Amino acid sequence: MSQVTTTTPTSGLSRLWHKWRFHLNILLLLVPLGFMPKYFADAALFRGDSGLGERELGEIQVGPWSLRLAELRNEAPRYDGPAGYMKSFNAALCEACIDQVKATYLRIGKPRSLRAAGVIFFGTPYRMGATLPVAEKTKADAELWITMEGWDGSMHQAAIPLSQASPATIAWLNKQGGKP
């Protein structure tokens, strides 16, 4: 940009640059214009104006309790550096269980104990989120396990097929062709 050209601008590239350089401004201005719908859709998603998430899974019964689950984004897990690939879910507790449920967890595969129940949900019972690591070698027939822990020490679990929880994740796993 700051290059000082001492040759006469006769080469094709240089002529092209001189003719079109100010059009860079137009290109650059198109960027925020193009992303504006996405920006407002995201703002609405995070405010909860457009629901619990991009793809709602409906009510899931977990023992005496239930919760509504949604994929935050209807898309494949996102790469997050050393942590690997992560997938975010949102949830809302049933009205009756708000005061009884101490914590809610998500895990791919059945947890061996409450201590290994997976990632915990953060937020309020009306809207909470958990970000779940998804290993690249996850089998396509894996299950998503929901563990709910009561203030009285009780524990209840339920599982749904990952293919139901996130078809986009299954598509992503299949596309990788079972990477080691």
Place this chain on the structure above:
Amino acid sequence: MSKKSRSKIWFLVHSWLALPIWFFVLIVCITGTLAVVSQEIVWLANPDIRASKPSDDAQALSYDQVVAAIKQAEPQLLVESISTPDEAHFALDVGINYPDGRSVTVYVNPYTGAIQGVSPQFDFQAFTRALHGWWLVPFTNGYSWGWYLVSLLGLPMLASLVTGLVVYKKFWKGFFKPIRFRHGARIFWGDFHRLSGLWSIWFIAVISITGIWFLIRAILGDNHISISSEPIVPVIARENVPISADGKPAAMIGLDEAISIATQKIPGFDISFVSLPSNAYSHLYIGGRGWYPLMFQTANINPYTGSVDTANLLADRTSLEFVTESMRPLHTGDFGGLWIKLIWFFFGLLLSMMVLSGLLIWTKRTALATAHALKRSNQPARSSTPPRAVPAMNTDTPEGNL
């Protein structure tokens, strides 16, 4: 290389720094200028965020009183966080959840606890910051490329400051040179550009260096390099979270108690925001300023016992962190109330005008140079540049060929 031709090159570099993308640079400057006072603009436009006193001797409520007032007005709401803005004329920002799952900020009167309004769907403050900060390009994997696009401008901006001072002979004598209004636009804009540039030396340096820091921060972040001394907060151990026989949530300490515990333990801790625990195993998070206005201190408090489990105080910061954490407030000007913001706003306007005036000077000079070139020969102006007819500054530059 002779002194003259060296300064000529400096001049060329200076004139070319922002040119092909001048409009982009201008918009980034203008959006940044607006972002500085975006909170004030919203204050003017939306009465909901004003902290009107019901009477002259009204006292601000404590955070517990605020939560109680919200609970009384709308028992279904769940409070997630409370934040007291820096300036007393702003209402409290309270993060709340509605039963329908909406997670929004509401504006609460600090004296009465009344919910004055819900933050609108179009958040002007957030929008101008997103536009200025990352050109609205979404963050999908690490930093958005829009962030890089904008923060890269710090480099030519710093270069234009340095080259501008190099080409301005004896610039230190120019601080009180009057602007010549009656000698045509070219002279006027030239004088304006030089004078505002001189008075903006400190501001351009601050904005460009902090802007370059944003670039470095993104590079560090995307390479997962951390220079933070902030402690990693372990969750509250399972055995330390009570089980209640009746199945009801365990009792937690109040916000006022947490604040008083923290201020007793940590002298000079001026708490201005709290985040309530976001699940049964997480902490009550409080924060605010200390003696150094550019940085925040935070602490995590066990909501069942009131113990301060971790803290990130000024005393814990490394000297490198004092530098790096000061960068953001220095860029945004939001560390000392309204007057600092207004100074930043004024110089932001001036900087925007410098981009514009720089372009106008360039255009006028080019027009002049082109006229000269055309007058001199029948040759097409673009084929070669006459060595002497045009002002020295324009020779050999592509601008003479427009």
